[in-house]
Amino acid sequence: MKQSLFQEKYPIFTLEVAKSETTYQNVDEILAYLKAQIEADPKCRFIAEFDHYSHTSALPEAEIAPEIKDAKNIVFCFGIKLPNPEVMAVRPRSIGVTELEDRFVIAFMEAPMPVANNAMEAWAKGIRNR
Structure with missing residues (x-):
């Protein structure tokens, strides 16, 4: 798991999982796994799945890197x-799953609470299951 600043201001975690390191065959299977993890956690609530690839490819000005085969987000809280109105700016959470030719890239923004970060990191690492 790699921690970095995206565009020099957004703290993110990224994990690359080679297709040979996982039994999951596509983004939908990974999202189903993540949804099961979310639903099993009593502090967490599933909200939605968002098909970012379909959304972007439907736009007239769409730009998608040619190596990206699929890209979806799972949204949860x-x-x-x-404690205050400002916390709403960092909620809900989202994990992005992108499929490339030989690997999946799992990415999420750092949460302001360690419990959420620990859970998301554990879930992401569970995708590498071989």
Whole structure:
């Protein structure tokens, strides 16, 4: 798992999983796995799946890197506290799953609560299951 700053301001975690390192065959199978993890966590609530690839490819000005075969997000919330209105700016959470020819890239923005980061990191690492 790699931690970095995307565009020099967004703290993100990224994990690349070679297709040979996982039993998952496509993005939909990975999203089903992540949804099961979300639904099994009593502090977490599944919200939606978003097909970013289809959305972007339908736009007249669409630009998609040629190596990207599919890209979807799973959206959920760990909102166990609502201490102030500002916390709404960093909720809900999302994990992006992108399929390339030989690997999957799992990416998510760092959450302001360690419990959420630990869970998302564990879920992402569970994709590498061979």
